[in-house]
Amino acid sequence: MPLFNAxxxxxxxxxxxxxxxxxxxxxxxxxxxxxxxxxxxxxxxxARAAGLIDADGSRYIEAQRAFLTANDPDTVAELAGIAEGFGVPEDDLFVHQHLTVLRDLKTGAHIDTDGCSTWAVGDSEDGPLVVKNRDFSGTHLGVQRVFLHQGPDIATGRMICVGSAGSPGAYSSGINAAGLALVDNHVGTNHHGVGWLRYFAMTRILATCRTVDEAISFIAARRHAGGGNLVLADRSGTTAAVELGTGSFGIEKGAASWRTNHFVTANMADGNLLEHGDRIDENSSIRFDFLSRMVPNRRWSVEAAADLMATHAEDGPGMAPLCQHPDHDGSQTISSVIYRCDSASLHFLEGNPCSGEWQLFEMTV
Structure with missing residues (x-):
């Protein structure tokens, strides 16, 4: 009997x-x-009470809406279906997708943040793995779901996305039938513009790309709204970390990749926008340094990855708060996911990974 059961x-x-x-x-x-x-x-x-949706914010949202309509009609259609299904005004739904960008544009505004610790290895006892702890508002506890998408726009066959009910596609992470998996991190940045929002780009990558190299080509050929990292791996064992700016990128490929909530490449580091007093921002470097010591220096498995993501700062010297518990700022680890690229499957746990039960989702139903 295996030691790790899901x-x-x-x-x-x-x-x-x-x-x-x-x-x-x-x-x-x-x-x-x-x-x-x-x-x-x-x-x-x-966000409205914090002053994010003022005249400048409204102009930015309208520019983003026009950009999306011209460049990603599939996401426009999915958002329309979600709004109708849940009885949510489309305007509110569209603004909701852009709240982290609006927060950066309105420096000093107070609204809950999302974090995340992510990493990937191209070779493990269980093949290439992509791993993420999702740190987000506790309001998303209970609305997270694992969705299996199939449709005519998905050239890769099928894709499994971890997200939240009321949000489109890969609103946190996903894997497609070709074995390409990706996860993301929020990064506050002082360089935003009109372009592809990270969540929307993630969905289109999974729908159209089969390898890390194809995904990088997709990203490099487009203008992005800016802010955030992607960590990817594919069935061949290629991994990459991509830092998203608007008109610029930081791309690192290797046997292993990892990111938290800031940019680290020379091309992107001056774009960091870190908020004093924000727990996610202040421990991002601690978590990144911890992953830098851990990820490239051992032989991994799904079970070992699950153990790592349950780490707390108080677990001992040199540890880091990958598993973050509720605090005054409203952000906490609301789920953990481990993707296996070889089998296009995922292990998923809702809540803090130190205290929950893992589930195994396959691409077939």
């Missing part, structure tokens, strides 16, 4: 056009419409 689980199957998949969330995700509306509207109202 209960088999079935993802929420979303099938059809992007609009149909978005609309199906309300019927199939098992989350009440009122809960999703509360999660979305609550954060939008918090």
């Amino acid at each position: 209960a088999p689980a079935v993802p929420v199957l979303l099938s059809g056009s992007p609009y149909e998949r978005g609309r199906a969330q309300a019927a199939k995700a098992g989350v009440s419409e009122s809960q999703v509306r509360t999660a979305i509207r609550g954060r939008v109202e918090e």
